[in-house]
Amino acid sequence: MRRTRGPRTAEAIQEAAAELFFRQGYAGTSLREIASSVGIQVGSLYNHIEGKEDLLSRLMEHTMADLLAAMRAAVTGLEDPVQRLRAGLDCHIRFHATRSRDVFIGNTELRALPPRERRRVVAARDEYERLITGLVADAVAGQPTTTAVDLRLHTYAIVAIGTHVATWYRPQGSMSLDHVVQSYTDAILRQLGLTPRTAPAQPLGMP
Amino acid sequence: MRRTRGPRTAEAIQEAAAELFFRQGYAGTSLREIASSVGIQVGSLYNHIEGKEDLLSRLMEHTMADLLAAMRAAVTGLEDPVQRLRAGLDCHIRFHATRSRDVFIGNTELRALPPRERRRVVAARDEYERLITGLVADAVAGQPTTTAVDLRLHTYAIVAIGTHVATWYRPQGSMSLDHVVQSYTDAILRQLGLTPRTAPAQPLGMP
Amino acid sequence: MRRTRGPRTAEAIQEAAAELFFRQGYAGTSLREIASSVGIQVGSLYNHIEGKEDLLSRLMEHTMADLLAAMRAAVTGLEDPVQRLRAGLDCHIRFHATRSRDVFIGNTELRALPPRERRRVVAARDEYERLITGLVADAVAGQPTTTAVDLRLHTYAIVAIGTHVATWYRPQGSMSLDHVVQSYTDAILRQLGLTPRTAPAQPLGMP
Amino acid sequence: MRRTRGPRTAEAIQEAAAELFFRQGYAGTSLREIASSVGIQVGSLYNHIEGKEDLLSRLMEHTMADLLAAMRAAVTGLEDPVQRLRAGLDCHIRFHATRSRDVFIGNTELRALPPRERRRVVAARDEYERLITGLVADAVAGQPTTTAVDLRLHTYAIVAIGTHVATWYRPQGSMSLDHVVQSYTDAILRQLGLTPRTAPAQPLGMP
DNA sequence: CATGAATGAGTCTTCATTCAT
DNA sequence: AATGAATGAAGACTCATTCAT
Numbered sequence: 117m118r119r120t121r122g123p124r125t126a127e128a129i130q131e132a133a134a135e136l137f138f139r140q141g142y143a144g145t146s147l148r149e150i151a152s153s154v155g156i157q158v159g160s161l162y163n164h165i166e167g168k169e170d171l172l173s174r175l176m177e178h179t180m181a182d183l184l185a186a187m188r189a190a191v192t193g194l195e196d197p198v199q200r201l202r203a204g205l206d207c208h209i210r211f212h213a214t215r216s217r218d219v220f221i222g223n224t225e226l227r228a229l230p231p232r233e234r235r236r237v238v239a240a241r242d243e244y245e246r247l248i249t250g251l252v253a254d255a256v257a258g259q260p261t262t263t264a265v266d267l268r269l270h271t272y273a274i275v276a277i278g279t280h281v282a283t284w285y286r287p288q289g290s291m292s293l294d295h296v297v298q299s300y301t302d303a304i305l306r307q308l309g310l311t312p313r314t315a316p317a318q319p320l321g322m323p
Numbered sequence: 324m325r326r327t328r329g330p331r332t333a334e335a336i337q338e339a340a341a342e343l344f345f346r347q348g349y350a351g352t353s354l355r356e357i358a359s360s361v362g363i364q365v366g367s368l369y370n371h372i373e374g375k376e377d378l379l380s381r382l383m384e385h386t387m388a389d390l391l392a393a394m395r396a397a398v399t400g401l402e403d404p405v406q407r408l409r410a411g412l413d414c415h416i417r418f419h420a421t422r423s424r425d426v427f428i429g430n431t432e433l434r435a436l437p438p439r440e441r442r443r444v445v446a447a448r449d450e451y452e453r454l455i456t457g458l459v460a461d462a463v464a465g466q467p468t469t470t471a472v473d474l475r476l477h478t479y480a481i482v483a484i485g486t487h488v489a490t491w492y493r494p495q496g497s498m499s500l501d502h503v504v505q506s507y508t509d510a511i512l513r514q515l516g517l518t519p520r521t522a523p524a525q526p527l528g529m530p
Numbered sequence: 531m532r533r534t535r536g537p538r539t540a541e542a543i544q545e546a547a548a549e550l551f552f553r554q555g556y557a558g559t560s561l562r563e564i565a566s567s568v569g570i571q572v573g574s575l576y577n578h579i580e581g582k583e584d585l586l587s588r589l590m591e592h593t594m595a596d597l598l599a600a601m602r603a604a605v606t607g608l609e610d611p612v613q614r615l616r617a618g619l620d621c622h623i624r625f626h627a628t629r630s631r632d633v634f635i636g637n638t639e640l641r642a643l644p645p646r647e648r649r650r651v652v653a654a655r656d657e658y659e660r661l662i663t664g665l666v667a668d669a670v671a672g673q674p675t676t677t678a679v680d681l682r683l684h685t686y687a688i689v690a691i692g693t694h695v696a697t698w699y700r701p702q703g704s705m706s707l708d709h710v711v712q713s714y715t716d717a718i719l720r721q722l723g724l725t726p727r728t729a730p731a732q733p734l735g736m737p
Numbered sequence: 738m739r740r741t742r743g744p745r746t747a748e749a750i751q752e753a754a755a756e757l758f759f760r761q762g763y764a765g766t767s768l769r770e771i772a773s774s775v776g777i778q779v780g781s782l783y784n785h786i787e788g789k790e791d792l793l794s795r796l797m798e799h800t801m802a803d804l805l806a807a808m809r810a811a812v813t814g815l816e817d818p819v820q821r822l823r824a825g826l827d828c829h830i831r832f833h834a835t836r837s838r839d840v841f842i843g844n845t846e847l848r849a850l851p852p853r854e855r856r857r858v859v860a861a862r863d864e865y866e867r868l869i870t871g872l873v874a875d876a877v878a879g880q881p882t883t884t885a886v887d888l889r890l891h892t893y894a895i896v897a898i899g900t901h902v903a904t905w906y907r908p909q910g911s912m913s914l915d916h917v918v919q920s921y922t923d924a925i926l927r928q929l930g931l932t933p934r935t936a937p938a939q940p941l942g943m944p
Numbered sequence: 945c946a947t948g949a950a951t952g953a954g955t956c957t958t959c960a961t962t963c964a965t
Numbered sequence: 966a967a968t969g970a971a972t973g974a975a976g977a978c979t980c981a982t983t984c985a986t
Contacts (some may be wrong), residue, residue, distance in 0.1 A: 125949080140434060144350035156950070161977075163949050168977065225430060227347060256453065265498065269506050269971065272487060279490075280483030299476055307510055332966080354960060367967045368956080375960065539970080554848060558764035561956065570971070573958080578969050582956065637904075638845060641761060679912065683920050694893060697900075705886065713890050717928055736868030746945085768981060780983080781946050787980065 126164040128154045133171040138217045142172055142228040172225060173233040179218040180240035186211050186253075187247055198310055201255035204248065204272065205301040212278035213293055219282040248274055256308055274304060333371040335361045340378040345424045348434040349379055358431065379432060380440040386425040387447035393418050394454055405517055408462035411455065412508040419485035420492040420500055427489050455481055465514055481511060537640055540578040542568045547585040552631045556586055556642040564617065569580055586639060587647040594654035600625050612724055615669035619688065619715040626692035626699075629705055633696040645651040670722055688718060743885040747785040749775045759838045764847040765792050793846060794854040795937055798840040801861035808868055819931055823875040825869065825921040826895065833899035833906075834914055869895055889907040895925060899932050 132153040136145040147168055151158045165171055190207035194200045212219050226234060251273045277300050285296060305311070339360040354375055358365045371498050372378055388526040397414035401407045433441060456478045484507050492503060512518070546567040550559040561582055565572045579585055604621035608614045626633050640648060663685045691714050699710060719725070753774040757766040768789055786792055811828035818863045826871045832838050847855060870892045898921050906917060926932070 141350055142346060143348050144435065148974080148975085157952065158977085159952070160950050163976070228351065243459070263504070266506070269498075271504070273484065273507070273510070274484045276487030276490075277480065280479060280486060283483075283486075284479065293478075295472070299473070300480070301520065303480070303514055309515055353958075355958085363966090364968055365960080366969070369961075370966050405948095555762055555764055557762050558849065560954080562954090571973065572956085573973070575972050576957070622841075642765065677853060679916070680920070683912075683917070685907060686901060687898065687921070687924070690897050690904075691894065692895030697897075698893060705890075709886070710890070713887070714894070716892070721924055721928060769979085778947055779981080780948070783982075783984095784945055823949095862976075 119285075125154065125156070129145035129161060130174065131162055134175055134217060134221065137172065137221050137225060137309070142168075142221075142225045167235070169228075169230055171229075172221075172228060174220065176222050176225070176229065176237050177233070177240075179215065179222050180244070181238055182213055182215070183219075184240060184244055184247070185320075187244065191251065197251075197254040197257065198305075201251045201310070202250045202301060202305065205304055206297055208248070208274065208278050209297045209300050210279055210293065212282040213296060216285050219279070223279055223282070242289070243272055245275065252308065255310060259309055270308065273307075297322065327509060331389050332363070336371050337378065337381065337510055340365070341382055341424060341428065344379065344382070344432060349375075349428075349432045376435075376440070379428075380437075382425065383429050383432070383436065383444050384440070384447075386422065386429050387444055387451070389422070389444055390418055390426075391447060391454070392441075394451065394506065396457070404458075405462065405512075406460040408458045408515075408517070409508060409512065411458045412511055413504055415455070415481065415485050415530060416488055416504045416507050417500065419489040421494075421502060422490055423489035426486070429484055452478055452482065459515065462517060466516055477515065484511070539568065539570070540670065543578055544585065544588065545577060548631060548635065548671055551589070551635050551639060552584065556582075556635075556639045580627065583644055583647075586635075586642055587644075589632065589731075590636050590639070590643065591647070591654075593636050594651055594658070596629070597625055597633075598654060598658055598661070601658065605665065611665075611668040611671065612719075614637050615665045615724070616715060617718065618665045619718055620711055621697055622662070622688065622692050623711045623714050624707065626696040627710060628701075630696035630699055634692070635694055637696070654676055657733075666722065669724060671725055684722065687721075691718070741758070745870050746775065746906070750782060750785050751792065751795065754902075755796055755842065757839060758793065758846060758932055759841050760817070763789075763842075763846045766823070788895070790851055790854075790903060791851075792850075793842075793849060796839065797843050797850065797858050798845070798861075799841045800836065801858055801865070803836070803909055804840075805861060805865055805868075808865065814873070818872075818875040819926075822872045822929075823926065825872045826920055826925055829895065829899050830918045831914065833903040834917060837906055838901070838904040844900055844903070851896065866892055866896065873929065876931060882927055891929065894928075898925070 129150065132150050133145070136149055136153065142151075147158050147161055150171070151161050154161075186207050187204060190203045191200045194203055222237070225238065229237060249267060252270055252274070253267060281296065281300070285291070285293075288292070336357065340352070343360065345354055347356075350516050353370055355365050357378070358368050393414055394411060397410045400405045401410055429444070433444065436444060456474055459477055459481070460474060488503065488507070492498070493499075494500070532710055543564065546564050547559070550563055550567065554563075560573050561575055565575050568575075600621050602620060604617045607612045609619055619728070636651070640651065643651060663681055666688070667681060695710065695714070699705070701708075702709070750771065753771050754766070757770055757774065761770075768782055769779050771792070772782050807828055808825060811824045815821045815824055843858070847858065850858060870888060873891055873895070874888060902917065902921070906912070906914075908914070
């Protein structure tokens with residue numbers, strides 16, 4: 117009854133785990149379900165993973181690593197602060213939309229992580245937030261008064277948009293990714309008092 | 324271990340369940356934990372509840388009922404559309420901040436609900452979203468072009484803010500509730516092209 | 531299907547565990563077997579015990595406590611050192627014969643105990659050995675040369691006899707308990723150069 | 738992790754198994770542990786053994802064969818019954834001290850053997866006991882009354898000493914093997930009413 | 945010969961639920 | 966109402982064993 121073979125099994129397991137964690141939550145997903153979704157027996161899982169927690173840890177650490185890398189790559193080489201912010205926001209929203217499943221798990225199942233791994237992931241999250249805060253701060257540097265508290269609220273709002281996009285965006289849905297990305301990017305820039313790219317007259321642009 | 328007795332036990336159970344569902348998730352919480360947190364034995368729970376799902380259903384339906392009621396009460400009696408929107412946003416953010424725990428559970432554990440209850444809760448959520456969409460639509464009615472898609476994105480963004488506030492706001496935290504509420508309310512209004520209350524010059528106001 | 535009821539279940543479990551640990555070893559015995567031997571389901575065991583290790587710990591600690599208590603009671607009130615030694619040996623062998631099962635487990639499954647409990651049991655064993663060594667030392671006090679090493683070898687030999695009796699003695703067997711006890715007691719006394727009670731001419735007496 | 742290669746692997750496996758069975762018991766030892774202790778993967782074990790039981794069977798049969806052979810060789814060529822007994826006891830105790838690990842396993846894990854092998858090993862044990870009984874009977878042949886029951890108790894006591902020595906004797910320990918052997922041999926002879934070799938004045942001699 | 949992956953039965957333990965007392 | 970004991974299913978994980986490579 118050997119269905120899956122070779123080094124692809126490990127990936128298939130991670131993928132199945134991600135999908136099930138997303139739909140049912142970590143605690144609500146049994147290894148039996150994961151195994152059967154891959155087409156192997158429960159015991160066989162242990163040829164590829166250390167345990168259930170392992171699946172979650174790897175998933176969340178990969179997601180955070182990818183997110184940080186994407187964000188850094190997005191702004192690399194850009195000089196103008198506003199341009200950097202715009203690129204960062206674009207990446208931010210795009211990542212949350214395209215990797216919505218992984219991001220959702222990352223936001224939801226932090227508590228299921230063992231302390232050690234949780235600390236690592238939280239540290240990565242904090243760093244990501246600092247990245248955003250930095251982009252915002254640089255972009256609004258020329259403006260009159262922007263308090264630290266406001267900076268934090270803005271950062272939170274940006275994070276909130278990403279998190280929420282990850283909640284509802286689906287590629288098969290009725291909204292095009294580009295539209296979502298541009299609308300929210302423009303909205304955030306406008307909110308910060310910065311002129312959106314080609315300054316569309318409408319509050320949020322059109323699909 | 325609070326050893327609650329008498330008719331208050333049922334409430335204590337609901338409260339304990341909410342707290343534990345919030346911290347560990349529905350699937351990650353055992354009735355044993357809930358019972359021990361109330362100070363009774365597991366079996367005794369069944370004198371007050373029908374089962375584990377019951378606890379979650381009641382919790383989420385109460386939360387949605389309260390949210391809808393609060394929102395309706397907030398705009399009742401107000402005529403001016405912008406004023407109504409402002410009042411609605413105020414209520415929206417305030418509710419998500421003060422009832423953050425229940426709101427968080429409502430957003431996270433929908434999947435754990437049995438289909439019948441899930442449909443009821445989803446229906447309530449949809450109605451709440453329509454309420455917001457209505458407030459926004461009325462408030463921007465005079466403005467040039469606001470497409471249906473934009474209306475939806477705006478609604479989503481408003482919901483996103485609430486959801487996210489529920490994620491991080493804590494009464495003991497460093498930000499005053501009033502500041503958070505006003506900052507975000509103003510930001511959303513400005514985003515919609517409506518002049519915030521007394522039109523503060525700063526993007527987000529000060530603490 | 532509730533067969534056993536009331537507070538006797540806990541005792542029945544301990545008894546079944548002792549019997550099975552004796553016949554199959556701790557690691558070779560499953561909780562399923564214990565439960566089925568008591569007439570309950572596996573899960574029900576956990577209403578009475580903390581876990582599998584618990585069964586072994588309690589068993590071994592009870593055995594050691596009983597052994598120490600029996601030995602102390604046996605020599606209490608006796609003054610003459612040789613009489614005390616004889617009484618101690620009588621108790622020693624009798625206990626190992628009548629509680630052979632528990633003693634066997636105690637000797638065999640020490641390694642299966644978690645470190646903490648193991649230390650406690652080993653401490654009790656050491657104390658029991660000191661008790662025997664003390665009895666021997668007092669009884670041979672008047673004799674010429676008895677080195678410390680010999681004292682140890684004698685103690686070991688006495689322990690060895692007990693351990694081995696626990697290996698083969700069965701009440702239904704062909705040897706009477708009294709005969710075994712007296713033969714070995716006399717042999718040990720003679721070995722120590724002390725005249726057995728009524729000095730029978732034969733090396734080991736007759737049944 | 739000794740990474741043994743070539744034809745020595747089979748021996749390394751048997752050795753590792755013996756060591757682990759001794760420390761953790763047969764049921765408490767997994768093939769995984771044995772394999773990892775040899776430095777190979779579990780599956781590779783099956784190139785050298787038939788299965789787990791195989792390891793135990795071979796071990797116990799070898800031990801019994803060695804013990805019987807040693808005992809037979811020890812008395813071969815000797816005529817005087819007391820000299821034969823002395824030589825037999827010397828061999829008995831020496832073997833139990835030097836092969837204490839294997840002997841301990843042989844005494845402890847009989848129950849883990851499949852019926853067929855168990856019968857074979859038990860038969861060898863019985864034969865060994867008969868050897869001892871024969872030596873004792875011949876040596877005390879000239880003495881007044883020695884009943885059959887006493888003969889059995891004496892044999893048991895001799896076996897007991899061996900078994901117990903196997904329990905505590907360690908080459909690195911504080912007692913020299915020769916001292917242990919001579920002390921116990923003398924004690925047993927004296928017990929049987931036979932004069933120890935050169936009749937030391939002390940009950941047990943000194944190290 | 946060694947490996948890594950697979951199996952299926954088994955391990956201990958926890959779970960939600962029931963119910964006599 | 967509360968308890969303690971029972972159930973049976975399910976949980977994660979380990980095991981001895983097999984076998985294609």
